[in-house]
Amino acid sequence: MTQQIHAPYHFVPMSKWVYMPDWAHLVSHDVPFEDGLSGVIDYTLLTKTPLCVGGEQQAQGNGANLVQFARDPMKKLIIPGSSVKGMIRSVLSVATFGKFSQFDDQRFSFRDISSAKGNYLANVIGKNDVQAGWLSFDASSQQWQFMPCEVSKVAHKEIKAQLGISIENKNTAVEKYNKAPLSKPISAVISAPRGKQNNRWAEHLGKGNTQGHLVFTNMRIPGRGDRENYEFSYFFYDQQPAQKYVDIQQQVDDLFANHDKKQVDYLKRNLAPGLGMPVFALIADEKIHSFGFAKMPRVTYRNSTEELVEISSPAHLSNAYFDMAELMMGTLRDEGLGLKSRVTFVDALVQDVSERELITSNLLILNSPKPTFYPAYLEQKLGQKYYADYDASQPLAGTKRYIAKQPLESKLTSNAKDNKNVAGQMELCPVGKHFSGKVVFHNLKPVELGALLWSLQLEEGACHQLGHGKPMGAGAITLTASLTCCQANSGHVDANVEQLVALFIAHMEAEHPTQQWRHSPQLNYLLALSALENNADVNTRYMSIDDKEFQQAKNQYAKLEPFKGLSRNEPLGMDKLENTVSLAFGAGRLSQLVEKTNEPWVDHVVAARNVKQKRLDDQRAILLKQQAQADKKASMSEHAWKVEELGLQLGDVDNTERAPLIRPVIAFFIENTNQQDKEACLALVKLARDNEYHQKPKKRAKEQKQELANLMAAYGVSL
Template sequence: MPRGKIINYSPGKNRGRLKDNLTGAMLDFKLINVDRSSRAFLSAGREVEYDLSPDGRVCRVRVVDPYVKKEQPESAGATDRGGREKGKPEIALPEAGPVFSVCGGEMEGMLSEEKAMEYLKRAGLGDILAGQAQSAGTQDGNQFLNPYNFVRYLDQPAEAAGGPHLFWRCQPPPHDRFTGLSGRITCRLVNITPLFISDSHGIEEDGQNDGHKKYRFFQIDGRKLIPGSSLRGMVRSVYEAATNSCFAVFDDRRLSYRNNRYSAWLVPARIEGSREEGFKLKLLPGRENMIIYPDPRRYLNENYPKSKTQYAGWLYSFWPLEPSKTLKQKNDEFVHSRRGKTPPALPEDTGHGSECWAILKKRRHSHPNITFYDVVEIEAPDNEQAIKEKYNELKMGKGDFILTKGYLCKNNQNIESKHSERFFFDNSGQNSGQEINLPLEKVKEFEKLIAEYADRHCERIKKLQDPQKPLESKKEGEGKHAAYSRFIVKGCSKGYKVQDGELVYALLAGSADSPDVVFLAPVLVPRVFHEKSMRELLPKYLHKCKKIEVLCPACRLFGWVGGNDKDRPNEGHPADSAVAFAGRLSFSSGKMIYDSGEEGEITLAILSSPKPTATSFYLLNRQSKKPSGDLKYAEEAVLRGRKFYLHHGAGPSRHPDGYEYERPEGKKDNQNRTVRNAVKPGAVFEFTVDFESLAPAELGALLWSLQLEEGMYHRLGYARPLGFGSVKVIVEKVEVFDLKKKYLSLTAYEQYALALDRKQINEKIDRFKSEMKDLYGREFGELENIKDLQKILSTPPLPNIHYPRLERIPDPKGENFRWFINKGKQKQPLPLAGEDRGLCY
């Protein structure tokens, strides 16, 4: 790079002349997009390095000498405005690194296509230049890879009990002095597959497609950037997994799951009382004697007696949106009671929870094991005489009728096949009129369950005019969608609190004479809470760090913020102790220095939030440490580890009709997004990582987490499950600063930066691997977490990668959940990362 000296400069116009040191040539220059703080260093007398554009103009300038006022040497005394000498020279130090500029309309610091091609070839990435990325192809077999898998965590090392260790739990270095190594890592990042980083600005609403939105690539002043926070998060996730650090961000809720195996045993009931006076549960088991077991788990293994009549009565209320095969094809008593019949008229001002008179008739369902009482007439409480007269008329005919008071339970037409609401009553059964104590903790648990129901649907409910009625779809080929349950709508609008008169279903334990409440449910096929929360299945040594004296490797490096008082036990933890620790890393934004071009507008396939309720994917058997299709969040299970998205190979996956990342038929609605300006493979971004006070092995761990190993790729940005965002980070330069010399001198900062060569960089990485081997007793490459990372972030064994679905061709409706409810597929747990050879359609 040639050098020259500025001989004149106009800060206002940001232009001047350079005298080339070698040839004596005079070069005019004009710098564009140089911020004011940098312009102060571009005065006459400065020695600089510079680059020329193809047309001979100066387009890049880097200051290489300290600024001395009036071109005086450092040893000379400075003068004041009157020309009098002062005791010490007046020197302004330049910022570390180059001052970039723009000339000829080109972006500052950009590589030409020719230089970019040379660079990518040197980096071993020549085959993924813009327009040359190869597709992974189409899978012809019957298998596919799930787009994510898990990196397992390691057992607590035996040596950890003997004292602190650099890669276990210990106190971080102080911030009031420098210890260890400080400096800067300069990196370049190349995307192997299309890359998209979403911008919070420039969002376009699509008024014609049900709330569909378009997003642009992140940019500032028209220049594409990767935010430093995105780069930091990408590297931290790998660093956490590689060093077996704590799970810093973790959901502590108990999750729920749908369980129909309890349905037959749930007893209808009415909550009475208040929080102040206490709650009672009035049991309403109809005319049946209750079956109650001492151990609640026994319900899951017992068959409900075929001769037993269901507890609650059925009230025919609407013809199904999607009639079952029974109603369509059969021709028996039950079908005659529904098909072509008008539902019983409800008394005026009658709604959910209303007390009513009803005439019930015993019926057998088309299914031979279901017997129930059907509501044939219903009246208001003050219309007793009329309903008794009707009852006497019916009794004269043939049939098993009863007359009783009860409560109307209405939950709306919340399933497409639903045709009947329920009627809760209690009439001459064992323990008739029984009331039991309802602990407040069971009430609160029920309210949490309703809140979880609401959380799943609130966003959609807010957009509907009347969510308690079926919605007629405006889309061609679609009929009505089921309504939302009454309790979900209430939970979304006001928040749900149990009040006197609420109708529920209860699972009971103990005995019929003295039952205890196991849980309450709002519907007969309910969601129920798992026994354990996710946090309870995670070993305590991996819980979020609580005290600064024992921080995990990632929290010591990237920073830590303690939880609230509840999360921070008082024992050995004074009230005035530290509650946060600033990280020792600073990531710059990634500036694009070679633009490989843009993809056109892409309407992406549906993406959704994680589904940890898919237990066969998220859990392992505690004893065998193997996957299983029959696990719950309970004592016999453990968490698999940290979730990572698979690298898709040289290009996003395809199916016979197109790319996996595209929504079938280009369908646009509020379930998916359209992205603009996605970067084609082969773009180059440059960023820096400033570090301070690192031990050599910590620097090695950071370098390993940045550049990974040959054939491994980071995942970054949006649409990673669809194949976007596979990137390779190349460490270009590692500088370690001699801080003692720096602070004893007034000369340029970079003059005291020692650049490590490749051998020294590898020595730091080997130091990290050696420390991990000493701590865990195995070679670095034999550790489970490292093997899983290598497998997930390397070229996959199958080209087809997508979320589970029943067919090779994706469903335009995006109903992938049907794979999980198919009994045959439920037996396919997600294999361990190292054993993943695919799942079957």
């Protein structure tokens, strides 16, 4: 049976294009735009599914915590303006192709022993030798150093029998060390190799001639065999001189990041005297791959989340780029280039909900998905029998959004197996209730105000998602907005919601590199995931670990399928930088953001900006020339303009092409004789003679000379 990956969330694809408006370098809270608008938007919020915008938590008699609905000091239900602002900013960023910047830069680690052909066993354990040793920091060289040593196993029953200390596999490493401190050396007898794996064992503890230290790990997960096989720890002995490995700081940082904090902190404080902390090193070709506190440690993926974001476009991470959401709603920057928000969200007040109408949810697992599940969180190539993990240079899947879907019941139903130890409850506002709020905006350009209004209302059938419980279907709401006050910096304004939204849509269609903004994968996914009434058939349940759904899916290389079959591929042409770069990049007051960097991509973007600017300047020059010609034509008679236009045409052709251009103009003058255009006639005769119309080509010279004579006779002029 084929196992599909399913989850209550999906991803809006990350774009190669980051849109930075051409006016970004002009945005200021203090200097108004000539076309800037200021005013107030009133909106009404309608709950489409149960809603909980969390406030205080209250302990319940069943041991679970109840997340109460937010309230003001008068105990009235409210939705904080900051919650609405965060929701709208997320939508605005997607709709305007903003930066993918709201993420934690993490470098994940892994230890997957489920498949012998998997990356961990085949490429990490299989390609590196395991070496026990001691890790210490050399104060004189200010570097970490590794001192190899010998290692043998030591049975827990041996520790119990010889030392009277009870050690069990189920105990944590710290619990074990508290019983048998690392700082206390002990003697032992090391056995000859024995068993299928030729292991040596430390025996006769406290009575042998070999000095060493007991080393403990956290619990090994028992398999199906004899649990006693897991009741052992390690004995480190016969240390060798410290080995010199070039710059192992990153491997040490990864060691501390990938292991239990209590274990790390204990070992940092309780080093073995003169030795350091016990570790296992994975080594290949005299280079340390990684350190661990066990023979099969967690190891760090090659790429961090930030490095995978950069694959799509360095602009996503650049402080020199300002997207529309940052320009409108504020951003932090050094060099005094931070921006205040020009949009303020006021708390939304309840309209028609009483305390007795609030619903207490069922017990729910309020956990959050983990981005280490790369079959979903990384963009995968469908149909291929392998995964791209964080070692591969594959982009992140994009902006995570929960799938809007009606819950099975008003009290919600957990979409994961219940674990009452981590379960909680929520105070829910029922469906069909209203809140009213305001948005105050200051000095927004009309297209920015249109973007804000579009983001508030979305398109018909699409819902916002707010508050807690979104994986269970809670938090779907709609907003209806109206402009109750709008003033222009220029003193005149004539705009309504529909006009401003249409202006924004037209602007984004024109700015999109392929003029397919509305039909881009990003907009398609944003709106499809938000279409509450269209998602009843979507499986939004979390996959079960207990039922081995995760493992079955990974064994079959299942991927998170495109949502409802929508394409995730961007149209061709998205990588032509000169068509996408903003003229504001590195311009004006933003120039200092690129002057101090040596990154090659910055020079590339500046060069592309210059190409785009030259093209626009050339187009502007042509338009100005065309406008000047149009103005001149409007001020001249038709006859005079014919002569003017002919003079321009003759300057761009060679001698053989001039007569065919002159002949129809002479015919026009004769057929449309107007005595008020004698000056134009004289100018035409002079232009013809200057271009030797009466002499060339020779076979028509006599005929053309007669045409000139007829022209002068018709107007009664002579040279």
